[in-house]
Amino acid sequence: MATQLKHLKVLPKEAHTATIIFLHGLGDSGHGWLPVAKMLWASFPNVKWILPHAPQIPITLNGGMTMPGWFDLSSLDNLTDSKYDDERGILSSIDAVDKLIQNEVDAGIPENKIILGGFSQGGVISILTALSSRRKLGGVVGLSTWVGLNHKVEEIKSSHCNEIPIFWGHGTADPVVNYAYGQQSIELLTKKLGFPLLPPGTTFKRPGLRFESYQGLPHSSSPQEIDDLKGWLVEALK
Secondary structure: OOOOOOEEEEOOOOOOOEEEEEEOOOOOOHHHHHHHHHHHHOOOOOEEEEEEOOOEEEEHHHOOEEEEOOOOOOOOOOOOOHHHOOHHHHHHHHHHHHHHHHHHHHOOOOHHHEEEEEEOHHHHHHHHHHHHOOOOOOEEEEEOOOOOOOOOHHHHOOOOHHHOOEEEEEEOOOOOOOHHHHHHHHHHHHHHOOOOEOOOOOOOOOOOEEEEEEOOOOOOOOHHHHHHHHHHHHHHOO
């Protein structure tokens, strides 16, 4: 049974009508994405931000040393080969994130006004939560990430998952989560799961998968990506 995730909160400046839950990457904490939440705060006066902290777990890639992680990772060379996935860890994190979503629903926020997002490992959990959940979320965001458990994604997906809009951003020079893994994941979402890929220049569509590539961007975000995300969020939360 998943425990309640510790998290940071950024409260809305006006009445609370929507929530964005954003998960950090491996070795980081909710504090890593606090500047982005604060930057976007003024544009979304009714949004509460929840920035969870991943539990401390041993990471094989890190010589078994303990660090904040959503699941164990053994290598960066086979991210889209799910036989290497820490399935138990992934499913445990999905459960823990669902509890955060349930708290918001219990507080009166409709599921379609809850956006789930994440960077890198956090994106894996966000995307899989949205794909497998019975909930009809307002949207999901994956930055510099990949689709985990892809050998069983068709088996665990909900019947309505491809109706959930997705924003996916990925740097072409990412040395950690190779850009090719992002492309493979987009192909999986469109060809196997039926997500409609938005034509370039389209800000948002429901349903619709927006895939933005950032030339020369390494394993991080950029002002352009955050600006694109902001435009997408404005539409997703309408």
